[in-house]
Amino acid sequence: MAASMELLCWGGDWDLPSVHTESLIVLAYAKFAGAKLTVKPVDWTWRTITGKNPDILNDFVCEMNRQPSLFPKQRFNADYELSAKQGADTMAYIALLEEKLQPALLHTFWVDAENYSSLTKPWFAAHSPFPLGFFVPGRLAGAALSRILLTKAEAPLHSITEVEGKIYSDAKECLNLLSHRLGTSLYFFGNAPTSLDAFVFGYLAPLHKASLPSGQLQQHLKQLHNLCHFCSTILQNYFTEAGRPHSNQDAVDANLQKLTQLVNKESNLIEKVLPKSAQPGHDVEKRLIS
Known part of the structure; x- marks a missing residue:
């Protein structure tokens, strides 16, 4: 019998089990692979001040970057029926998400002044204990800005203002490609969800559900009805209970x-x-x- 697994992650809101992309990926993959997790929503306590959030306890290995099997030690795998080509496609699309979509999402939630002041900052401040609520949102926003500039501010683009147009153009192109790849299918590789579905869900669900006052990327997503239906289907099939507390x-x-x-x-x-x-x-x- 496998040891019980405990997941520490940011809590849920907006009818989502978590508002945090990486946490959503782990939660979704666990559901798809049949791994039972005891989920403990945590605030930004000193226990997680190193930034390891989500954190899986009990000697559990979670490789978030381009790792199809998030739970290798426990032998939970949602990709065991995929062919070698489908496995390669999975890696390619996850890399696409990280390269093209992630910077725009970071900008939308953490750098865009209107979204940050009206939604992101108040939420994370309210879910952090005193006095950490005063600086945790700013710390996360600074990390998001640094990551965008580090990966996207190549010559001749040097400032966030110059980079903004490029990252949103790339993100919309990425969403279009995902929409085309999904087509009319329920999931990306047929009728059963895989790690790629977990990653896409983790990236898209906050954008799909958050009430963003400034949402050009959100408006583009809403025009891609199959991706919106994809997020709603996963929430309904695997996280019905997530919406009840709200x-x-x-x-x-x-x-x-x-x-x-x-x-x-x-x-x-x-x-x-x-x-x-x-x-x-x-x-x-x-x-x-x-």
């Missing part, structure tokens, strides 16, 4: 708002009673600002 999302948001107001009220009282140099967290605040 039926009470208004109550959750109301509680979060009350908690925020209470924290702000207590902070204001502390500021009135104590000089700033004596207030709790003053040293932390100074380090973060510097």
Whole structure:
């Protein structure tokens, strides 16, 4: 009997089991391969401050980059029926996703000012414990920007403004290719999902479900009805339970708002009673600002 497996990952929202692409890939692949995971949504605690999120415990190996078998030690494999050519196609399409689509997704959620301030930053700040919520979103946004510039800012493109047009053009071309490859099929290699379906789902689902105020790439995806249906099919067939907690999302948001107001009220009282140099967290605040 295989040892129980525990997955630490960012939690869900927007009717998704997780808002995090890499976490979605692991969750989807586990479903496709029949691997049973105990999922524990975690905030950005010191336990995961190294950036290993998602993290699979119990001596579990998870190679996210171009690795068809995400669970080799436990012998769970969603690709065992694929031919050698289909396996090669899988590797090629995963590389395409990383090269063409990932930079635009990073820009959409972490660099686009409107999306970042209205959606991404508030979500990750609210799901990080005090005082980490003040700098975790900024740290992740900085990493996203650095990754885009490192991989795409080649001469004569040197700034994010110059790169922006190129990465969105590449992403739309990638979505078109995926749509053409999927066609009218349920999944990319027939009637059973494979690792390629897990990767495509992980990349597309947040773009498909998030309420983005600035969403040129999202609007393009909505025009590709087969890809939208693909995401909806996986959610319905494998993650039906993921949407249930969000039926009470208004109550959750109301509680979060009350908690925020209470924290702000207590902070204001502390500021009135104590000089700033004596207030709790003053040293932390100074380090973060510097």
